[in-house]
Amino acid sequence: MSFYLAIKEVWRNKGRFLLIASVVALITTLVLFIAALAEGLASANREYIEKLNGELLVFQEGTQLSTTASRIGRGSIAELRRVKGIEAVGQVGFSTLKLVPPDGGEDINVSFIGVEPGMPGEPTVYDGQQLMRASSNNVIVDEGVVARLGVKVGDAIRLKVTQGTQEEFYDLTVGGLTDRRQYFFQPAVFAPILTWDKIRPGGDAGDPSADLVSNIAVVKLADPAQLETMKTAIEQNVKDVEVADRQRAWEAIPGYAAQQSTLTTQQFFTFFIGVLVVGGFFQIQTLQKVAQIGMLKAIGLSNWTVGWTAIIQIVTVNAIGVAIGAVGTLALTANFPVTVPILLTGTAALTTVLALLAIGPLGGIVSVFVLLRIEPLRALGMAQ
Amino acid sequence: MIALEAINVTKIYGTGANAITAVDDVSLSIKRGEFVGLVGPSGSGKTTMLAMLAGLLKPSRGQIVIAGKDIGRMSEGKRTKFRGRYIGFAFQANNLVPFLTAQENVDLLLRLNGKFNRQGRQRTLDLLERLGLSDRLQNRPGQLSGGQQQRIAIARALIHEPEVVLADEPTASLDTERAHQVVQTFAELIHEQNRAGVMVTHDLRMCKYVDRVIQMMDGKISRVITDAREISRLAGAADELDGGYVARTNGKPALAGDPMVAVQGI
Ligand SMILES: Nc1ncnc2c1ncn2[C@@H]1O[C@H](COP(=O)(O)OP(=O)(O)O)[C@@H](O)[C@H]1O
Ligand SMILES: [Mg+2]
Numbered sequence: 042m043s044f045y046l047a048i049k050e051v052w053r054n055k056g057r058f059l060l061i062a063s064v065v066a067l068i069t070t071l072v073l074f075i076a077a078l079a080e081g082l083a084s085a086n087r088e089y090i091e092k093l094n095g096e097l098l099v100f101q102e103g104t105q106l107s108t109t110a111s112r113i114g115r116g117s118i119a120e121l122r123r124v125k126g127i128e129a130v131g132q133v134g135f136s137t138l139k140l141v142p143p144d145g146g147e148d149i150n151v152s153f154i155g156v157e158p159g160m161p162g163e164p165t166v167y168d169g170q171q172l173m174r175a176s177s178n179n180v181i182v183d184e185g186v187v188a189r190l191g192v193k194v195g196d197a198i199r200l201k202v203t204q205g206t207q208e209e210f211y212d213l214t215v216g217g218l219t220d221r222r223q224y225f226f227q228p229a230v231f232a233p234i235l236t237w238d239k240i241r242p243g244g245d246a247g248d249p250s251a252d253l254v255s256n257i258a259v260v261k262l263a264d265p266a267q268l269e270t271m272k273t274a275i276e277q278n279v280k281d282v283e284v285a286d287r288q289r290a291w292e293a294i295p296g297y298a299a300q301q302s303t304l305t306t307q308q309f310f311t312f313f314i315g316v317l318v319v320g321g322f323f324q325i326q327t328l329q330k331v332a333q334i335g336m337l338k339a340i341g342l343s344n345w346t347v348g349w350t351a352i353i354q355i356v357t358v359n360a361i362g363v364a365i366g367a368v369g370t371l372a373l374t375a376n377f378p379v380t381v382p383i384l385l386t387g388t389a390a391l392t393t394v395l396a397l398l399a400i401g402p403l404g405g406i407v408s409v410f411v412l413l414r415i416e417p418l419r420a421l422g423m424a425q
Numbered sequence: 426m427i428a429l430e431a432i433n434v435t436k437i438y439g440t441g442a443n444a445i446t447a448v449d450d451v452s453l454s455i456k457r458g459e460f461v462g463l464v465g466p467s468g469s470g471k472t473t474m475l476a477m478l479a480g481l482l483k484p485s486r487g488q489i490v491i492a493g494k495d496i497g498r499m500s501e502g503k504r505t506k507f508r509g510r511y512i513g514f515a516f517q518a519n520n521l522v523p524f525l526t527a528q529e530n531v532d533l534l535l536r537l538n539g540k541f542n543r544q545g546r547q548r549t550l551d552l553l554e555r556l557g558l559s560d561r562l563q564n565r566p567g568q569l570s571g572g573q574q575q576r577i578a579i580a581r582a583l584i585h586e587p588e589v590v591l592a593d594e595p596t597a598s599l600d601t602e603r604a605h606q607v608v609q610t611f612a613e614l615i616h617e618q619n620r621a622g623v624m625v626t627h628d629l630r631m632c633k634y635v636d637r638v639i640q641m642m643d644g645k646i647s648r649v650i651t652d653a654r655e656i657s658r659l660a661g662a663a664d665e666l667d668g669g670y671v672a673r674t675n676g677k678p679a680l681a682g683d684p685m686v687a688v689q690g691i
Contacts (some may be wrong), residue, residue, distance in 0.1 A: 042536060046522075053524040053565070332519040339481060339516075340581075341509020341537055343502060417505070418481045420516050421472055421593055 042342070043349035051354055058358050061322045065362025066369065068315040069397055072308055073370040076389045079304035081382035082226075086300075087291035089154070089224040095131065095161030095259035096268055098290045102281045106293035108135050113282070114252045120279040121258055126271050128263045131160030132234055132255035136241040137227065139201040141210070142190055148201060149189055152224040155237025161259040164231060166217030169194035176235035179216030185228025187218055188379040194218060200230070202242050211240050225294070226382070260284075308393075312400055320404020323355055327408040334412055335419025344413050351412050355405035363397045428621035429478060429589045430454040434487035436473050436644075447473040449644035450487070455589075460615045460622040462632045465641035471625045472593065474641065478623060479512060479591050480504045492588045509537045513582030513590040513620070515611075517597045520578040521566040527553065527577050528562040534585040545584075552580045556610060572603035579611050583618060590615060592624040596631055608634045629663035632656055 051058045084091070090098070099121065104110040113132065121130045134155035139148035156162040158172035165171070166181055173179065182192060192198060192215050200211045213232065222229045232240065238253060262271050272284045285293065292298055327334075334347060367390065374385045416424055436448040448470045455461050463471050476482035477489055480496040488495050492511050496504055508514075513534075521530045528549060535545040553562060556576040566574050575595055582590050592611070596604035608624070612634035615622040624635065632638050638656055640648040650656050 045536065049529070050524045333522065336514075336516060336519050337522070338505065339479070339508065340514050340534065341505055341507075341512075343505050417508075418476060420514070420519070421476050421479075421481065422517065423472060423476060423482075 043346050043353055046346075047350045047353035047357065050350075051357060058354075061319070062358050062362035062365065064318055064322075065315065065359055065397075065401060066366035068311060068318065069363045069366025069394070070370045070373075072311045072315070072397060073367065073385065073390060073393055074374075074383070075304055075308045075311065076393045077370075077374055077383045077385040079301060079308070080386055080389050081384035082300055082304070083297070084221075084384055085223045085226045085382045086294050086297055087224075089152070089164075089222040089229055090287050090291045090294075092164070092220075092222060093162065093259055093287055094165070095129070095261040096265050096286060097260040097262065097272060097275070098285050098287065099130075099258040099260060099275065099279070100256075100283045100285065102283045104283070106283065106285050106290055107295070108256045111256050112254050113256065113258050114254045116252070117279055117282060118258055121260065121275065124271075124275055124278050126263050126267060126274065127260055129161050129261040131157045131162035131259045131261075132253070133157075133162040133257050133259050134234060134237055134241065134255035135224065136237070137225070138203075138240075138242065140186065140190070140230065141199040141201050143197075143199070149186075150227050151186065151200075152227040152229045153200070153237065153241060154224065154229055154231050155234040155241070155255065156231050157234050161261040164219040164222050166219050169215070169217030171217060172231070172233050173216075175233045176239075177216075177233055178213050178236060179233075180213045180236075181217040181219050181231040182215055183219050183222040183229045183231075185221055185223050185379060186230060189228065198230070200240060202240060204242055221379075312396070315397065315401055316404040318404070319355065319359055319401050320407055323351070323405040323408040324411070327351070327411050331415055332419055334415045335417055338415065338417035339420035347415075348409050348413055351405070351409045352402070355402045355409075359401035359405075360398060363394060363401065366397075367394050426457050427454050428457045428491065429623070430488075430490040431474075431478065432488045432490065434474075434477060434484045434489065436470075436477060436482065437485045446644050448477065448484075451641075451644070451646055452487075453639060453646065455621040455623065457588075457621050458616055458619045459637065460612050460624070460635045462635035462638045463623055463625045463641065464627075464629060464632065464638060465647070469641040470644040471641055473644075475591060475593055475623065475625050478589070479514065480508050509534070510585070511588040513585065513587040515575070515578040515582045515590070515592040515595045517594040521574055521581075523566050526563050526565055527558055527569065527573075530566070530577055531580045531584050534581055538585045540585060549580070549584055552584060552614075553577070555614075556580055570603075571598045572607060575599060575603075575607050576610070579607065579614070583614055583620065586618070587620065590620045590622045592622070594625055594627060596626065596628055601630075604628065604631065605633075630660050632663070633660035 099113060100106050101111040101113060118130055118132055121127060136153045137150060138153045140151045141148055158175060163172055164181060172181060186192065194215055194217065196215045197212050198215060200213060202209045234253065234255065268286060275284050276282060337347060371385065374383050377383050418424055431451055431453050434448055434451050435446065438445045438447055451474065463474065465471050473482065477484050484497050489497050496507060499507060522533065525533065531549045531553065532541060532546065535541040553559060556579065558573060558576060561569060561573060596607060599607060608631045638650040638659065639646055650659065
């Protein structure tokens with residue numbers, strides 16, 4: 042009976058219910074977009090660190106895990122290599138410079154990352170070759186670069202560096218391609234550390250006598266389960282360093298935490314608006330139906346029937362709205378170019394959709410309680 | 426065979442100094458196949474009485490017995506179920522479910538009672554045909570006139586073969602001609618189907634179709650008319666007064682729409 046009445050009413054008032062379903066759909070779209078944006082921005086920020094083939098990152102002490110402020114020299118690397126339980130250590134240096142597209146388009150900002158060939162920090166290629174020598178002109182580029190430039194293994198790429206007021210150009214060869222490894226919202230180019238040191242702005246320009254200073258060191262442990270113990274061991278045995286696992290390192294990226302919490306707050310408020318909208322709609326509808334509900338109870342429909350009817354409607358309309366919104370958003374985000382930081386992962390989409398399905402009807406539940414309290418005596422125009 | 430019985434029924438609203446005795450120790454019984462008109466001035470207790478007969482309101486004292494069961498003693502849930510099974514209703518307004526068609530509105534009571542089978546559906550069609558609504562089966566109430574809606578309400582009140590059929594001012598929103606048509610058919614069906622019917626009305630002209638007029642005054646039964654000639658004389662007198670509107674009776678102001686007061690003064 043409840044099902045019969047619920048479906049009949051929704052079907053015969055398609056326009057009205059579709060209107061509220063489309064509002065739910067829009068809210069769903071918005072919530073999913075915020076989730077996708079949060080995920081997209083987060084990964085654009087942390088992708089490289091997240092995918093590192095080493096468990097710990099070593100920073101200069103007192104730099105608050107800032108990759109730009111931190112400096113790690115060869116001395117520290119040597120000390121690190123002596124710590125028991127460490128399998129490998131790689132120096133990693135970060136800088137930002139421009140990639141000049143061959144077709145004369147606008148320059149592209151890239152993270153130019155120096156790594157030691159064969160050491161932690163170097164990404165694994167899916168096409169071409171790993172880096173060979175510490176000072177070759179072969180580089181690895183990530184998917185972001187591939188998507189923007191369409192480069193293949195063996196192609197030449199041109200980097201532009203501004204040294205002081207001077208613009209310098211360097212031609213390098215793409216030796217390998219790796220998956221998305223953005224860092225700091227920029228696609229990444231990986232060069233052998235000596236090449237990196239030569240090219241980067243403010244570098245030593247190849248002065249062989251200078252100490253090879255990178256920003257951080259990436260450490261691969263013999264036993265990854267010993268994370269905490271090894272952190273302490275490193276900090277005790279190596280001078281002036283601070284150690285973080287990958288998650289702490291990316292959370293320390295400037296603005297990362299603030300950005301994520303802003304987006305989470307937005308998402309929460311959008312949820313909240315959704316609950317209010319659904320609740321408000323059904324509440325108004327219920328108030329308009331007081332006389333009709335009184336009549337139904339008078340002619341013998343139980344509170345159960347009346348209550349279930351409303352719950353079925355609320356859940357159905359909410360679910361239809363969420364479904365429309367989710368399908369629409371998935372279709373939209375699937376066609377976004379890689380340059381837009383929107384990333385809708387399956388888990389994020391599923392959690393959001395489930396949350397909307399569960400939370401959406403909550404607002405409507407208030408109206409169910411109102412329905413239950415309507416007296417059948419209303420049918421006679423009376424109330425006690 | 427007695428279908429409906431009220432035994433020393435009293436209803437008091439409020440408590441203490443604010444207590445109002447709306448129905449005061451009323452007893453009545455109605456047989457199957459009998460159609461009763463409940464009349465009386467505003468505030469005389471008609472609606473309160475009907476609400477108690479319907480199982481919508483618990484009497485403060487006394488018993489309401491329908492089909493041999495004291496409905497005053499039932500729990501809320503049981504009474505609701507009982508109403509769906511044993512009572513048919515036609516109200517003054519908001520009678521029908523707006524999103525269901527004429528046919529579905531009537532069928533609703535069959536569904537409620539597990540009688541929505543081929544036989545039941547055929548009865549709905551027959552009854553609606555009888556009420557002249559065969560070409561309106563798929564229309565929703567919003568697309569129908571007040572008279573048509575009230576006839577659907579009557580069909581719904583009867584379709585599940587209830588023990589008792591109750592109507593509260595069923596003609597209030599109809600013009601005179603339609604009112605006569607509706608009540609006449611209602612009376613015919615009650616007689617044919619052997620139900621016990623009670624109709625509360627302001628319009629004494631509608632008493633023409635009832636078998637017994639029960640007049641209430643200050644919560645008590647003040648007069649009962651069973652003689653057919655006397656009933657039609659009452660209805661006729663009301664007819665001449667267009668339902669019985671008179672501003673004053675016995676020097677006291679009568680409330681607008683209180684025909685009983687008016688006719689009594691004649
Ligand atoms: N819910 C209520 N609370 C208090 N008094 C009421 C209530 N309903 C009706 N009454 C009073 O009970 C008396 C009878 O009312 P009612 O049954 O509506 O009479 P009628 O239908 O004949 O006009 C009136 O005095 C009315 O004011
Ligand atoms: Mg009344």
